[in-house]
């Protein structure tokens with residue numbers, strides 16, 4: 001203690017004590033307090049260091065943690081070195097002997113490059129939760145998020161989760177999975193702080209790197225942002241992701257059998273695709289691409305912009321099934337505009353294939369809705385209408401051609417099946433809402449009453465799909481499901497406030513189940529809360545003398561939800577505490593550029609009966 005005190009004194013003054021003639025021994029006033037503060041700081045730090053050491057020891061000492069670490073390395077304990085060595089011992093050994101070759105114990109692991117598998121577990125970064133919490137979070141991630149964003153081979157992920165070069169993935173998992181945490185500890189405040197730190201870490205660690213792992217982490221962060229709602233953060237992350245797709249060449253896989261016929265004369269290095277990567281890595285790349293493709297499509301729709309990935313440039317096969325991971329069957333090639341044929345793939349992979357086809361249709365419909373039209377030119381309007389009709393037919397053909405096992409609801413809950421059907425209805429509702437309630441009309445583009453009826457039908461289907469889902473099933477859905485529900489609810493309110501719902505005055509049928517789903521999903525995803533708040537604003541003020549607050553903004557189909565949030569968000573909700581909570585969005589159609597042209601909406605409704613264009 002005395003020695004420590006002396007040391008501290010030296011630390012503080014930084015010089016030897018020289019007593020001046022008039023100076024007095026002892027501490028100058030104020031010094032004691034400063035020293036006390038530094039001491040307790042040091043004690044705290046020592047405690048933390050002790051804690052970290054204990055954690056590392058727990059992980060590497062076989063007698064302490066044998067039973068617990070083996071659960072995380074299920075593939076390593078069978079039949080190694082003649083004796084029954086458990087995972088913890090193997091980890092310890094590989095730490096001492098990093099050059100120890102990895103001994104495969106399953107055909108899948110065999111394909112992994114040795115360097116990946118022999119990495120020692122790291123003493124995790126103190127900015128991450130404890131190892132035990134991390135392990136539970138990873139399990140939560142695979143249970144709740146991974147089914148709709150199946151980026152990883154789980155076996156591979158778990159076996160290498162503490163490898164230093166994959167730490168950024170743990171940050172991604174923390175950012176996206178803590179919302180499902182049910183235990184008391186870590187506390188809500190601690191969890192929030194872990195999430196905040198991990199969001200920053202992923203950004204910091206992916207700005208200077210572009211690799212498969214960094215892009216996987218970025219995809220998780222983008223999913224997290226999309227779950228908070230549209231806004232600059234989501235747009236920026238999507239921009240980074242799309243750039244990474246180009247840098248890594250994820251949209252194209254070189255095939256030895258079909259050499260490229262057209263060669264650019266100037267280009268970057270080809271990414272060394274498939275050269276020395278395992279089948280698992282090739283499949284992870286493919287899945288990363290198709291996951292980003294889905295994020296990009298939904299993000300572009302909810303922001304009213306065109307997507308960052310041009311479907312025509314995609315030269316890649318569909319993802320392969322979870323059971324196979326590209327080991328034995330070669331998946332079919334994706335071709336824009338062609339519906340995937342019923343293949344030998346496992347059902348779950350097949351749903352994903354059809355979803356990919358549907359996302360291409362989502363993109364086409366979005367392009368149509370955001371494309372500017374000159375309403376004073378009959379030819380422009382006719383062309384727009386004919387593209388609309390072609391797309392409408394393509395949509396119903398797509399649905400009719402679905403194999404029965406994809407069209408009919410499976411007995412077991414399947415989040416990808418729900419999302420596939422929700423996406424189909426989303427496309428219809430967006431298209432029909434614009435056709436039924438164009439924000440500007442002209443003699444050449446009149447509101448369509450047929451579209452109004454079909455819009456109502458699609459809303460009814462979404463409401464019945466939504467109300468058939470149990471709370472624990474809603475927990476397992478992509479946050480974009482809440483966007484679909486919101487689009488349906490907003491269109492329903494437009495129908496209602498324009499007098500096409502008989503129940504005006506109370507609440508239109510089907511609105512309640514849609515709102516319930518949003519409230520339920522809001523416990524996990526902030527975007528659902530914001531959608532619910534906006535709808536509630538209209539409902540709460542529906543009896544106001546001047547009509548519901550902000551209705552003319554709410555029901556203008558040209559408005560982006562981004563704009564809607566900016567204009568109505570403060571009325572609807574107290575400002576969100578989260579600094580990253582961007583803003584809102586919806587139908588988003590800067591469709592009709594010509595502002596002072598055309599008759600008013602209501603005026604045009606009268607003329608509907610003389611022939612519907614749809």
Ligand SMILES: *[C@@H]1O[C@H](CO)[C@@H](O)[C@H](O)[C@H]1NC(C)=O
Pocket residue numbers: 047050051054
């Ligand atoms: C470090 O922590 C362990 C258990 O948490 C405790 O038993 C030990 O006394 C601590 N050591 C010091 C120096 O604080």
Ligand SMILES: *[C@@H]1O[C@H](CO)[C@@H](O)[C@H](O)[C@H]1NC(C)=O
Pocket residue numbers: 063064065066067068
């Ligand atoms: C393993 O973890 C559980 C809790 O997860 C704990 O109760 C148990 O004591 C641990 N066992 C060892 C050997 O550390």
Ligand SMILES: *[C@@H]1O[C@H](CO)[C@@H](O)[C@H](O)[C@H]1NC(C)=O
Pocket residue numbers: 374375376377593594
């Ligand atoms: C739309 O077409 C009219 C008629 O040709 C033309 O006068 C007008 O400038 C066009 N508007 C825009 C925004 O291009």
Ligand SMILES: *[C@@H]1O[C@H](CO)[C@@H](O)[C@H](O)[C@H]1NC(C)=O
Pocket residue numbers: 437494497498547551552553555556601602
């Ligand atoms: C939207 O709100 C305005 C103003 O409240 C109302 O006149 C109009 O009928 C509503 N519906 C549509 C589709 O514009």
